[in-house]
Amino acid sequence: MLGFQDAGALLGFLLTIASALGCVIYGVVNWNKPAPEEETKEIREEQEWEDHDPDRSPKERK
Amino acid sequence: MDTLTIAVIVGFLVITAFLGWLGWKQTKTTGDYLLAGRKTHPVIMAISYGSTFISTSAIVGFGGAASKFGMGILWLVFLNILVGIFIAFIVFGKATRRMGHALDAHTFPELIAKRFDSRFLQIGCGLVIFLGMPLYAGAVLLGGATYLVQSLAITRELAILILVILVTAYVMFGGMKGVMYTDAFQGGIMFLGMVILLVVTYTTLGGVQVAHDRLAHLPAELSGSSKALVDGWTKDGFTGWMSMPVFGSPMWMQLVSTIILGVGIGVLAQPQLIVRFMTVKSDRELNRGVAIGGLFIFTVTGVAYVCGALSNVWFWDLGKVVSIAGTVTAATPKGNPDAVIPNFIMTSMPWFNAIFMVTLLAAAMSTMSSQVHTMGTSLGRDVIETGTRFRAKKGNWVVRIAMLAGIGLSALLAWYLPVFFGKDGSAVIATGTSLFFGLCASTFLPLFTFGLFWKGATKQGAVWGFSAGLGVSIVWLLFFSGKVAGGLGLCGLLFGVPTLAGTGWVKDLDPIIVATPIGFLVTWLVSLATWRKVS
Known part of the structure; x- marks a missing residue:
């Protein structure tokens, strides 16, 4: 099939395509998850985490 | 270098500098950074991941390796997508993001140190990264330099120097944050460049079915130096470019244990990628990243490997030599897989040279910055x-x-790696990258995995698991691995034999296969034994 001469190489080829498709489907289905209220909480956590980043100067950490 | 090439490169550098400046200007405060991030298109976020993960090492190094190993190397693309994107984002990424924030950790060693309350682990992980990562960064530099050497006809030393100056200026100017736009721009160029490469390659060779059939029947057509070269591979297990090598043969062991598993699994424990999960603002970004990241890896690495393998048909039609036979020089008597992709681009599509050079610059810069x-x-x-x-x-x-x-x-290693590994026709860039990925898997993956998902993992378990994984890796590399131990010569000096693993298949095993399970086992057993004392 498609010029492949053994099942090992063919399976690698098919699994590569299948996994890429799987990723696209998963991403599209979950594009807007988690819900906005959950996201607000996560963004607050992120801001607190960023505020402690030693890479940023105190002026940047407003 | 013609005017068009110069114009394209200068244009690329100007746009990169402008986007870097734009990102930097817009992100003065944390709030700006996050608000700008919320408005940023998820495609930009996700391509920035992909362009950090995939570099010149994958395109030039592993693409070149594909001209020897054939389509079996597509298993690596599968693992890159399944493990490097899906499992990394959904399973590890979400847990890492939460733990990073809860512990207020900003680097990978800091995350490990805070999770296990151990300064030893922070210093130990930091040292392994600083001393080991130049292998990988050197491979990325070498990937870019190999192309510059061939397309600009300059020496390797000068090519490495040019890249080092570019990357240093870029990193010192840009820093880590606010580079999302430049990463995405560079990722976009990589994506487009590789799509063009795929379409042109298949069209030139007469379509997918015809190209694959030609490659499948090529071994039977060979003659002269190419036949002698491929006959040599056949003794190591080569069966053709459209099939896997003989199970358990040296070539199979190298393909499966070092290249496919080393890089495929090792990606989970890559410090520069783990840090990215901590800088994502919500799980939603990770969900979206899976779609874009999967597609990006599929296109960029998949195309490089497929074209690497198919280049054999092109070179055979052109001058009756297969890809690697065409790279034989006095310094590399068994050929140089790293030179295959640059050779292929320059001879089959010279008009593509400028765009591909920029594609590789983008790939090198986006990975090296992190x-x-x-x-x-x-x-x-x-x-x-x-x-x-x-x-x-x-x-x-x-x-x-x-x-x-x-x-x-890294620059020193980029110069030294070909001297060390290049003599026997090895894929130097792929080998350097795999060694670092394997080292990360065996030293970091056990404590990182247990640290994220098992409350019972203790400080002693982590310290012993880290030491065991690292120790076994080093001992294996110095005394058992046919490739590294044989090259370094310490084993020969002490024991009078190139490797203690004998002449069978054991010497071809990558340290990742031996050291990672030992690291997991030791972390688990010591944690079980010390759990009560801690609690």
């Missing part, structure tokens, strides 16, 4: 500042000096 940042913070913050409890009062000059040291070490 590698250099990771090496700098590992030595600067995790080793020096934590080890000596010294904190630079003004700015982070310790980290900046450490970054320069990391770049220097």
Whole structure:
């Protein structure tokens, strides 16, 4: 099939395509998850985490 | 270099500098950074991941390796997508993001140190990264340099120097944050460049079915130096470019244990990618990233490997030599897989040269910016500042000096790797990358995995698991691995034989296969034994 001469190489080829498709489907289905209220909480956590980043100067950490 | 090439490169550098400046200007405060991030298109976020993960090492190095190993190397693309994107984002990414925020950790060694309450682990992980990552960064540099050498007809030393200057200026100017736009721009160029390469390659060779059939029947057509070369591979297990090597043969072991598993699994424990999960603002970004990241890896790496394998048909039609036979020189009598992709682009599609050069510059810069940042913070913050409890009062000059040291070490390895590995026709770039990925898997993956998902993992378990994984890896590389131990010569000096693993298949095993399970086992057993004392 498609010029492949053994099942090992063919399976690698098919699994590569299948996994890429799987990723696209998963991403599209979950594009807007988690819900906005959950996201607000996560963004607050992120801001607190960023505020402690030693890479940023105190002026940047407003 | 013609005017068009110069114009394209200058245009690329100007746009990169402008986008870097734009990102930097828009992100003065944390709030700006996050708000700008919320408005940023998820495609930009996700391509930035992909362009950091995939570099010249994958395109030139592993693409070149594909011209020897054939389509079996597509298993690596599958693992890159399944493990490097899906499992990394959904399973590890979400847990890492939460734990990073809960523990207020900003580097990978800091995350490990805070999870296990161990300064030893922070310094140890920092040292492994600083000393090991130059292998990978050196491979990325070498990937870019190999193309420059061939397309500009300059020496390797000069090509490495040009890249080092570009990357240093870029990293020092840009830093880690606010580079999302430049990463995405560079990722976009990589994506487009590779799509063009795929379409042109298949069209030139008469379509998918015809090209694959030609490659499948090529071994039977060979004659002259190409036949002699491929006959040599056949003794090592080669069965053709459209099939896997003989199970258990040296070539199969190298393909499966070093290239496919080493890089496929090792990606989970890559410090520069793990840090990215901590800088994502919500799980939603990770869900979206899976779609774009999967598609990006599929296109960029998949195309490089398929074209690497198919280049054999092109070169055979052109001059009756297969890809690697065409790269034989006095210095590389068995050919140089790293030169295959540059050769292929320049002979089959010279009009594509300028765009491909920019594609590779983009691939090298987007990956090296985070590698250099990771090496700098590992030595600067995790080793020096934590080890000596010294904190630079003004700015982070310790980290900046450490970054320069990391770049220097990487450049040295980019120059030295071909001298060390290149003699026997090895895929040097792929080997250097795989060695570092394997080292990360065996030393970091056990404690990282248990640290994220098992409350029972203790400090003693982590320390012993780290030491066991690292120790076994080093001993294996120095005394058992046919490739490295044989090349270094320490084993020969002490024991009178190139490797203690004998002449069978054991010498072809990659350290990842031996050291990672031992690391997991030791972490688990010691944690079980010390659990009660801790609680």
